[in-house]
Amino acid sequence: MSKSNNVYKDAFNRCLRLLDESKGLPSEPELGALLGVSRTTVRSILARMEETGLIDWNKRNKTVLRAPRPGDFFPEEETDSLAEIIERSFMRRLLAGGAEAGMQINELELAREIGVGTTSVREFLIRFSRFGLIEKRRNSHWVLKGFTRAFALELTEIREIFELRSAAAFVALPQESAVWADLDRLEEEHRQLADEIATRFNEFSELDERFHRLIHRASHNRFIVDFYDVIAMIFHYHYQWNKAQERQRNEVAIQEHLAYIGALKSRDPSKVDVACRKHLKSARQTLLSSIPEGRQAQPA
Amino acid sequence: MSKSNNVYKDAFNRCLRLLDESKGLPSEPELGALLGVSRTTVRSILARMEETGLIDWNKRNKTVLRAPRPGDFFPEEETDSLAEIIERSFMRRLLAGGAEAGMQINELELAREIGVGTTSVREFLIRFSRFGLIEKRRNSHWVLKGFTRAFALELTEIREIFELRSAAAFVALPQESAVWADLDRLEEEHRQLADEIATRFNEFSELDERFHRLIHRASHNRFIVDFYDVIAMIFHYHYQWNKAQERQRNEVAIQEHLAYIGALKSRDPSKVDVACRKHLKSARQTLLSSIPEGRQAQPA
DNA sequence: ATAATGTCTTTTATCGTGAAAAAACATTTT
DNA sequence: AAAATGTTTTTTCACGATAAAAGACATTAT
Numbered sequence: 001m002s003k004s005n006n007v008y009k010d011a012f013n014r015c016l017r018l019l020d021e022s023k024g025l026p027s028e029p030e031l032g033a034l035l036g037v038s039r040t041t042v043r044s045i046l047a048r049m050e051e052t053g054l055i056d057w058n059k060r061n062k063t064v065l066r067a068p069r070p071g072d073f074f075p076e077e078e079t080d081s082l083a084e085i086i087e088r089s090f091m092r093r094l095l096a097g098g099a100e101a102g103m104q105i106n107e108l109e110l111a112r113e114i115g116v117g118t119t120s121v122r123e124f125l126i127r128f129s130r131f132g133l134i135e136k137r138r139n140s141h142w143v144l145k146g147f148t149r150a151f152a153l154e155l156t157e158i159r160e161i162f163e164l165r166s167a168a169a170f171v172a173l174p175q176e177s178a179v180w181a182d183l184d185r186l187e188e189e190h191r192q193l194a195d196e197i198a199t200r201f202n203e204f205s206e207l208d209e210r211f212h213r214l215i216h217r218a219s220h221n222r223f224i225v226d227f228y229d230v231i232a233m234i235f236h237y238h239y240q241w242n243k244a245q246e247r248q249r250n251e252v253a254i255q256e257h258l259a260y261i262g263a264l265k266s267r268d269p270s271k272v273d274v275a276c277r278k279h280l281k282s283a284r285q286t287l288l289s290s291i292p293e294g295r296q297a298q299p300a
Numbered sequence: 301m302s303k304s305n306n307v308y309k310d311a312f313n314r315c316l317r318l319l320d321e322s323k324g325l326p327s328e329p330e331l332g333a334l335l336g337v338s339r340t341t342v343r344s345i346l347a348r349m350e351e352t353g354l355i356d357w358n359k360r361n362k363t364v365l366r367a368p369r370p371g372d373f374f375p376e377e378e379t380d381s382l383a384e385i386i387e388r389s390f391m392r393r394l395l396a397g398g399a400e401a402g403m404q405i406n407e408l409e410l411a412r413e414i415g416v417g418t419t420s421v422r423e424f425l426i427r428f429s430r431f432g433l434i435e436k437r438r439n440s441h442w443v444l445k446g447f448t449r450a451f452a453l454e455l456t457e458i459r460e461i462f463e464l465r466s467a468a469a470f471v472a473l474p475q476e477s478a479v480w481a482d483l484d485r486l487e488e489e490h491r492q493l494a495d496e497i498a499t500r501f502n503e504f505s506e507l508d509e510r511f512h513r514l515i516h517r518a519s520h521n522r523f524i525v526d527f528y529d530v531i532a533m534i535f536h537y538h539y540q541w542n543k544a545q546e547r548q549r550n551e552v553a554i555q556e557h558l559a560y561i562g563a564l565k566s567r568d569p570s571k572v573d574v575a576c577r578k579h580l581k582s583a584r585q586t587l588l589s590s591i592p593e594g595r596q597a598q599p600a
Numbered sequence: 601a602t603a604a605t606g607t608c609t610t611t612t613a614t615c616g617t618g619a620a621a622a623a624a625c626a627t628t629t630t
Numbered sequence: 631a632a633a634a635t636g637t638t639t640t641t642t643c644a645c646g647a648t649a650a651a652a653g654a655c656a657t658t659a660t
Binding site: 301302303304305306307308337338339340341344359360406407408409418419422439440441 | 610611612613614617618619620621622623628629630
């Protein structure tokens with residue numbers, strides 16, 4: 001089967017959404033930059049759009065003939081990369097099944113179950129290993145360390161060290177730095193979300209990540225910035241899994257963020273320290289409360 | 301070509317070294333545990349030892365017939381795993397050649413040059429990426445970030461945060477903990493090395509790693525422990541590369557370690573803090589001095 | 601002359617395959 | 631019966647092959 005053309009399908013769908021806005025399309029290189037794909041892929045997209053009567057395409061003249069219909073889109077599930085498919089599948093087993101710590105992970109079995117080649121599974125496991133949830137036995141199988149209380153504590157310990165440092169570095173940034181404008185924009189987004197919390201509370205997760213990444217970037221340290229990948233991954237799945245009091249939790253977190261942003265804008269290191277500590281403490285509590293004492297997450 | 305039998309060859313060589321000590325060999329499972337390989341491999345080893353007249357093997361009776369000769373060993377270079385071969389080859393290019401930051405890395409070219417399959421190179425690069433020296437462009441090539449001054453500073457910043465924490469955790473360990481005996485043993489090894497520094501200075505690197513890993517383990521945090529892999533990798537190649545004043549550098553480091561060990565044994569947190577800071581500062585200096593201002597390491 | 605399009609080449613992503621090594625199962629020995 | 635040896639099955643590791651996607655080069659249009 002070789003390789004799926006999900007890059008093309010995903011870019012095609014995104015291109016469809018661009019279509020109905022402005023009549024006429026930019027040049028091939030411009031489109032490529034816009035969609036984050038090569039010209040080769042852009043041309044495949046344009047070819048299909050012409051075939052299905054969406055556009056008229058003759059060299060540099062690209063005229064939009066009609067608005068895209070739901071049937072024009074590729075199914076969502078065909079736009080995921082193999083890595084995403086494997087990750088989701090693996091995390092589901094990890095969180096939702098009786099995934100005991102110490103259990104061994106079988107590449108071949110995983111590959112068969114997901115319906116992919118062993119190579120892809122191997123590469124996924126290697127990439128995933130940096131999250132500290134699995135470990136390789138030399139010349140042998142992987143061992144699941146489990147999403148345990150100890151894991152959550154070790155993770156949050158590092159998170160707190162890194163974020164306090166980054167926040168301190170943040171306030172030391174010069175007034176001209178672009179981060180202050182970014183921070184203002186994020187503050188505004190927080191206020192809007194707070195106002196419409198009743199309907200949009202599930203949009204917090206994404207805002208949360210952008211906010212913390214902005215702060216971590218101030219550390220100017222790749223290891224700190226990269227470590228946020230671990231946190232983001234864990235919180236991503238944790239949010240998907242633990243929906244208990246989601247709205248209330250997010251409401252609290254938004255207020256904590258606003259206080260934290262206020263402290264950053266005051267440029268007073270001790271205020272920042274206090275606000276940061278407070279928020280991280282409650283984030284830790286939230287994570288810990290989803291892990292029953294001495295065991296991992298249980299099925300629904 | 302499929303897969304090389306380096307596991308077997310390496311275990312065979314190690315088994316040869318065990319041979320001349322005690323006449324007679326333990327049972328297959330015991331040998332497996334001793335060599336860290338499966339019984340399948342143990343049996344291949346025994347089969348060859350019988351074939352080459354090294355032992356007489358009949359079920360559980362294994363008699364050593366003669367001492368191993370140099371010709372009995374497999375050549376050293378055949379005992380390395382593919383991952384080791386690729387890493388060495390890659391690091392040589394990185395440190396010894398004009399490896400400019402921003403340069404792109406070509407999997408296929410690397411594979412051809414080293415004479416291995418692309419899969420192995422891909423897996424190596426994925427594993428290696430956690431060291432922060434390379435970065436992947438989605439659906440495209442890897443980019444070399446370079447062994448620069450910035451890298452060294454970011455690395456040592458984290459190292460210092462983690463080690464100060466670990467050292468503080470170390471002194472808080474109860475008297476009964478086994479680490480104190482480990483520390484005593486390491487202290488003794490340091491003293492011996494200090495006495496014979498003229499001839500054995502190149503053995504320091506390995507002792508250094510064991511010492512710091514012992515301290516990091518006291519953190520009881522997998523992210524801290526795992527981070528030492530990054531440091532160990534960098535220092536390993538750094539030591540191989542930068543031989544300038546090696547003896548003198550190591551002599552100084554040993555004395556710093558001894559002071560550090562003394563501080564730990566005193567169990568006085570502030571003394572530990574001072575000794576740890578001092579050693580880490582000079583370790584940072586050593587690393588930085590090998591990286592010319594604004595550029596990476598230069599060829600010999 | 602610059603920037604687009606058209607065409608061709610190279611590289612990446614993924615699979616199936618086969619040998620090495622591990623692991624599981626069956627049989628024998630102490 | 632426990633622990634070894636003997637045998638078979640399964641899994642890991644690494645390769646070459648192939649389609650998707652990127653990238654390079656040649657050509658044409660503004």
